[in-house]
Amino acid sequence: MKYLMTTAAMLSASVAWAETSVLKVYTYDSFVSDWGPGPAVEAAFEETCSCDLQLIGAGDGAALLARIKLEGARSEADVVLGLDTNLTAAAKETELFAPHSVAAEFTLPVEWSDDTFAPFDWGYFAFVHNADMDAPANFRELADSDLKIAIQDPRSSTPGLGLLMWVKAAYGDDAPAMWSDLSDNVLTVTKGWSESYGLFLEGEADMVLSYTTSPAYHLIAEEDAGKAAAAFDEGHYMQVEVAGKLANSDQPELADAFLAFMVSDAFQSIIPTTNWMYPAVTPAEGLPEGFDTLITPAKALLLSPEDAAAARDGALAEWRNALAQ
Amino acid sequence: MAQRIGAISGPTAAGTVVALILAALVAVLSRADWPVVFGPADWAVLRFTVWQATLSALFSVAFAIPVARALARRRFAGRGLLVTLLGAPFILPVIVAVLGLLAVFGRAGWVSQGLGWLGLPPLSIYGLTGVVLAHVFFNMPLATRLILQGWQTIPAEQFRLVGQLGLPPAVVFRTLEWPVLRQVVPGALALVFVICLTSFAVALTLGGGPRATTLELAIYQAFRFDFDLGRAAILSLVQLAVAGGAAVIALWVLPPIVLQTGRDRQVQRWDARGLWPLDTMWIGLAAGFLLLPLGAVVVSGLIGLGQMPASVWSSTWTSAWVATLSAALLIALALSIAAWLAQARWGGAEALTLLGLAASPLMIGTGWFILIYPWAAPVRFALPVTALVNAMIALPFAVRILLPAMRQVFVDYGRLSASLGLHGLALWRIVLLPRIRPQLGFAAGLGAALSVGDLGVVTLFADPEVATLPLQMYRLMGSYQTNAASGAALILLGLALGMFWLCDAWGRRHVAG
Numbered sequence: 001m002k003y004l005m006t007t008a009a010m011l012s013a014s015v016a017w018a019e020t021s022v023l024k025v026y027t028y029d030s031f032v033s034d035w036g037p038g039p040a041v042e043a044a045f046e047e048t049c050s051c052d053l054q055l056i057g058a059g060d061g062a063a064l065l066a067r068i069k070l071e072g073a074r075s076e077a078d079v080v081l082g083l084d085t086n087l088t089a090a091a092k093e094t095e096l097f098a099p100h101s102v103a104a105e106f107t108l109p110v111e112w113s114d115d116t117f118a119p120f121d122w123g124y125f126a127f128v129h130n131a132d133m134d135a136p137a138n139f140r141e142l143a144d145s146d147l148k149i150a151i152q153d154p155r156s157s158t159p160g161l162g163l164l165m166w167v168k169a170a171y172g173d174d175a176p177a178m179w180s181d182l183s184d185n186v187l188t189v190t191k192g193w194s195e196s197y198g199l200f201l202e203g204e205a206d207m208v209l210s211y212t213t214s215p216a217y218h219l220i221a222e223e224d225a226g227k228a229a230a231a232f233d234e235g236h237y238m239q240v241e242v243a244g245k246l247a248n249s250d251q252p253e254l255a256d257a258f259l260a261f262m263v264s265d266a267f268q269s270i271i272p273t274t275n276w277m278y279p280a281v282t283p284a285e286g287l288p289e290g291f292d293t294l295i296t297p298a299k300a301l302l303l304s305p306e307d308a309a310a311a312r313d314g315a316l317a318e319w320r321n322a323l324a325q
Numbered sequence: 326m327a328q329r330i331g332a333i334s335g336p337t338a339a340g341t342v343v344a345l346i347l348a349a350l351v352a353v354l355s356r357a358d359w360p361v362v363f364g365p366a367d368w369a370v371l372r373f374t375v376w377q378a379t380l381s382a383l384f385s386v387a388f389a390i391p392v393a394r395a396l397a398r399r400r401f402a403g404r405g406l407l408v409t410l411l412g413a414p415f416i417l418p419v420i421v422a423v424l425g426l427l428a429v430f431g432r433a434g435w436v437s438q439g440l441g442w443l444g445l446p447p448l449s450i451y452g453l454t455g456v457v458l459a460h461v462f463f464n465m466p467l468a469t470r471l472i473l474q475g476w477q478t479i480p481a482e483q484f485r486l487v488g489q490l491g492l493p494p495a496v497v498f499r500t501l502e503w504p505v506l507r508q509v510v511p512g513a514l515a516l517v518f519v520i521c522l523t524s525f526a527v528a529l530t531l532g533g534g535p536r537a538t539t540l541e542l543a544i545y546q547a548f549r550f551d552f553d554l555g556r557a558a559i560l561s562l563v564q565l566a567v568a569g570g571a572a573v574i575a576l577w578v579l580p581p582i583v584l585q586t587g588r589d590r591q592v593q594r595w596d597a598r599g600l601w602p603l604d605t606m607w608i609g610l611a612a613g614f615l616l617l618p619l620g621a622v623v624v625s626g627l628i629g630l631g632q633m634p635a636s637v638w639s640s641t642w643t644s645a646w647v648a649t650l651s652a653a654l655l656i657a658l659a660l661s662i663a664a665w666l667a668q669a670r671w672g673g674a675e676a677l678t679l680l681g682l683a684a685s686p687l688m689i690g691t692g693w694f695i696l697i698y699p700w701a702a703p704v705r706f707a708l709p710v711t712a713l714v715n716a717m718i719a720l721p722f723a724v725r726i727l728l729p730a731m732r733q734v735f736v737d738y739g740r741l742s743a744s745l746g747l748h749g750l751a752l753w754r755i756v757l758l759p760r761i762r763p764q765l766g767f768a769a770g771l772g773a774a775l776s777v778g779d780l781g782v783v784t785l786f787a788d789p790e791v792a793t794l795p796l797q798m799y800r801l802m803g804s805y806q807t808n809a810a811s812g813a814a815l816i817l818l819g820l821a822l823g824m825f826w827l828c829d830a831w832g833r834r835h836v837a838g
Contacts, residue, residue: 029796030803034634056704057800062549069552070694076702090552148432153529155546187432188451189534191526194802195420199530201807202424203433217805276805320366324536 022052023254025243026064028082030275032057037274044266051254060192061158061241065091072096073248078255081120081243081262085302086161088117088242089309098247101256104263107282108240109300117242120262121277124236124297125162126229127207128200128214135207135230139167142207143181150187150196150205154316157192158239163209165308166237168315169301175315179322186323212236212294217276220290228295235299241277330752335665338658339677342717346565346684349692350558356695357555367543367560374539375567377453377528378521381460385517386510388461389468392611394502395604396469397476405833407612408473409826411466412771413619416778416821418795419526420802421622421814426459426531428621435617455531460524464517466615471516471725474764475509476502478729494600512675512725515575519568519683519721540564544685554691561688568683572676619818626815629808637813640797641820644777647712647793648824651776652769654716659723659768664757666724667731668739678724681717689714711793715776722775723768730764731757766832770825777821794820 032038032055045053056077058067065087068080073096083091091097102118112119127142127149129135136142142149152160167175187205190196200208207230215227243262245255261267268279272288279287303311396408414422429435430450437447450458479501487497525541540560547557666675693710697703703710738756742748747756758765780795792800794817801810 029800033797033800033804033806034636035801035804035806035809066549066552070691071698074698153535153542155542155550183534186534188530188532190530192803194799195423195526195530197805198420198424198802198807199427202427202431204427204431214805221805320535320538323534 020050020052021251021254022054023049023079023251023258024054024056024077025079025081025258026056026058026067026077027080028060028064029057031055031082035274037270040270040274041267044270045258045261048261048266049254049257053258061087062156068096068246069094075246075248077246078249078251079243079245079258081241083117083242083244084158084162085240085242085305086158086165086308086312088114088244089305091244092116092305096246096248097244098249098252100245100259102259102263104281106263106280107278108238108280110238110240110302112240114242114305117244118259118263119240119242119280120267121271121275121280122238122240123211123213123277124238124300125159125166125209126212126214126232126236126295126297128210128227128229129207131215131226131228133206135228136232137230138232138234139170139178139182142185143178145185147185147206148187148204149182149185149207149209150199151189151209152193152196153189153191154319157190159193159209159211160189161312162237162239164315164319165303165311166301168311169237169303170234176318176322179319183323189323211239211277212297213272213276213278213291216272216288216290216294219293220273220288225293231295231297233298235301236297237301239277240280240302329668330749330757331661331664331666331668334661335663336674338661339665339674342658342681342720343677345713345717346680346689348696349684349689350561350565352692352695353554353558353561353688357558358553359555361553361555361559363559363563370538370540370543371563371567373537374522374541374564377456377460377532377537377539378518378524380453380457381464381521382514382518384457385461385464386468386472386514388465388611389472389513390506390510391603391607392465393469393472393476395607396473399601399604399608407608408470409822409829410615410619411470412774412825412829413466413818413822414463414615415467415771416774416825417622417818418778418780418798418814419530421798421811421817422463422618423459423527423530424625425618425622426462428625429617430458451531451533453532453537455533456524456528456537459527459531460517460521462614462618463527464520465611467722468513468517469611470767471513472506472509474726474767475505475729478733479505508729511575515571515679516682516721516725518571519679522564522568522571523683523685540567541685541687545687548687548691557688557691561685564685565680565683568679569676572679576676622811622818623815625808625811626818627812629810629812630815631812632806632809633812633816634801634809636792637794637797637801637809637816640792640794640813641816643708643791644794644817645820645824647708647715648773648776648821650709651712651715651719652773652824652828654713655719655723655772656765656769658716658720659727660765662720663724663727663731666728667735675721675724675728678721681720684717686714686718708791708793711779712776715779716772718779719768719772719775722771726768726771727761727764730761734760763832766828766830770828770832773828774821774825777817777824 030036038055042053042055058064061083064080064082068075097116099115100118106112106119108119108122136145151163154160154164167178171178196208197210199205212229215229218224218227243259245259249255263281265283268281269283271277271279272291427434430448432447440447483501523541525539525545528537528539529542544557544560547553547560662678694703697706734757742752742756778795798810798813801813
């Protein structure tokens with residue numbers, strides 16, 4: 001009898017659990033790590049939705065898109081969070097995404113009008129160096145210096161692709177010449193951001209391709225004011241990270257609710273000190289202390305998703321030719 | 326006449342491995358867009374890949390031979406520990422090993438600092454030098470262990486005999502050591518070549534840029550950047566073909582097997598008493614080359630231990646049981662295949678086991694993902710799939726380790742066992758297993774350690790709740806938690822070496838006793 005009651009209790013408990021709707025969000029790995037925004041975002045959203053938010057890490061932005069393409073229309077994902085504007089044109093081509101219904105006053109340095117993808121954070125790419133070093137003021141000065149930089153491979157890393165687009169946006173047809181002038185400054189090219197940043201922290205490279213917000217991490221989390229980002233007068237290319245709802249989601253309302261939550265203060269205030277990027281909508285309390293010390297580029301560069309997709313393969317070939325000499 | 330052991334299970338195990346790889350390849354091809362072009366840039370990639378793998382294999386084995394020779398004829402305090410540590414570089418995650426190497430050989434490394442005090446410019450290893458240096462660091466220790474095992478198959482009686490006759494080292498080399506080297510060196514070369522063939526992050530990082538593009542990077546690009554599955558499959562096929570070609574050449578130059586018998590006695594090397602300065606130099610050189618970068622990993626790991634989140638410990642647990650499962654699968658596959666090949670006159674089928682190592686993990690992961698996806702959520706298979714892929718990667722090593730010892734047992738005890746009517750399980754239990762116990766321990770340890778350190782396919786199948794230790798470490802690095810990541814790397818090194826040591830010590834207890 002006791003056994004039966006326990007079984008009945010367990011059964012009813014599992015029925016109750018099954019009735020809780022589950023929202024599956026595919027995102028990149030560092031988003032879900034203990035130090036990333038994932039745990040706080042999950043707790044904050046579950047407070048409002050009485051649902052189970054599952055954040056599923058799948059490599060980086062490019063891996064995320066590959067995963068969605070592999071799974072196709074039968075994907076269990078409801079939302080994909082973590083693509084950037086270099087990937088959104090290819091993502092739209094899959095026709096797997098549905099228009100979003102997010103309305104917000106985005107605080108991006110550029111106009112935002114994409115109807116499929118809504119931004120959740122953004123940053124400027126920049127070369128980070130030790131604060132006691134005289135940093136170059138543009139790519140030309142960098143190319144003329146003896147400084148060694150660690151960069152990421154555009155074929156395997158989203159910041160790497162960002163640098164490719166940065167040089168392309170700033171130099172256009174002169175980009176190949178700039179790359180061949182830079183080639184003796186490139187210490188090495190790594191698979192991902194972590195490897196490059198590791199090389200920089202170990203003192204192997206003088207500068208590393210990262211974000212203008214990287215020094216804020218060292219300042220706020222480590223109380224170390226020793227890192228700085230070099231301001232380049234050509235302007236800085238932006239990375240805008242976005243999320244989109246899948247057309248075949250079995251939880252479309254919940255997915256919409258999540259995207260609306262994504263641009264609210266509760267989500268946006270988590271971003272600066274966990275993802276170390278600028279929030280897409282500056283929360284009411286403003287940015288955390290320390291962010292005011294960061295450089296503000298005079299000019300924001302960003303190719304439209306269509307232009308970025310069109311320029312990508314040509315820019316990659318130029319980059320390979322220039323650095324393979 | 327009784328069925329020979331391994332006669333059915335051996336080909337079945339080998340066939341399963343081949344089928345699993347082919348299934349992945351076919352699955353990827355089924356989603357391909359045609360036609361696929363293999364252009365001039367691809368030929369350049371192929372040339373670089375083969376060239377760096379060839380150099381890496383030659384240097385690794387050339388360095389390993391004198392080190393193995395020295396270790397074979399010297400007994401000294403800490404020898405056992407050094408032999409265990411030989412397994413360490415191989416299992417380290419790429420980025421950890423690269424940072425360890427650069428702490429010693431980098432622009433800001435110890436060697437460069439020393440040069441700076443002498444007023445000399447810093448060392449720059451980026452380029453082919455760096456690629457080969459790193460590959461030697463990863464693979465020389467492994468080659469040393471394989472060659473050392475070969476040396477230990479020379480019966481003690483023969484060394485006693487040459488000692489009594491007072492034969493000079495050159496003659497000893499020609500009569501005793503050279504025949505053994507001819508047996509083990511081609512296999513070791515092929516193994517290191519195939520490992521380096523699939524190198525990606527090491528080659529790119531230390532190669533200094535896109536001129537160091539390998540096939541594996543091109544495969545990665547096809548999957549991730551272009552999402553061109555046809556291209557990815559063709560490149561994977563080329564990689565398998567080159568590795569297969571190398572394996573066939575290696576097995577083809579292997580001389581016919583002639584085994585000698587002796588009693589299992591402790592080897593006393595009377596012939597090498599005067600050669601200790603040479604041996605000390607080689608052992609010292611190898612130890613320094615391995616231990617300094619490892620030391621750098623340990624030092625930065627100790628600093629980071631206090632900053633690790635609790636999740637590292639649950640990942641440690643996950644990795645430990647994945648490694649155990651992987652080692653068990655490995656031993657089941659390897660024993661069947663080795664027993665089968667040990668009784669075959671020509672061991673050509675050993676080449677098949679190399680395919681698991683030569684197949685791109687990304688190709689295997691993607692292929693299986695496509696296969697599993699229509700039936701079940703691939704996430705649920707994340708850990709078993711990781712264990713299986715790791716076992717397939719370790720399989721050629723395990724077979725290489727087990728095979729010579731198994732052949733020896735069949736030569737020594739085959740006829741006796743047959744006349745006593747021993748077969749099946751009884752033959753395994755009474756005759757085979759007790760005699761290959763050291764090799765079994767080494768193979769299982771290597772498989773477990775390799776599994777602990779492998780990031781492999783788990784990223785593709787990533788489960789939100791459970792992460793293996795290498796994945797956890799990469800996640801920490803990606804969140805600026807460099808110190809915590811170093812701590813996790815140290816835990817990883819400890820776990821891998823611990824599991825390796827447990828298995829290896831279990832195997833070697835028999836020899837010492």
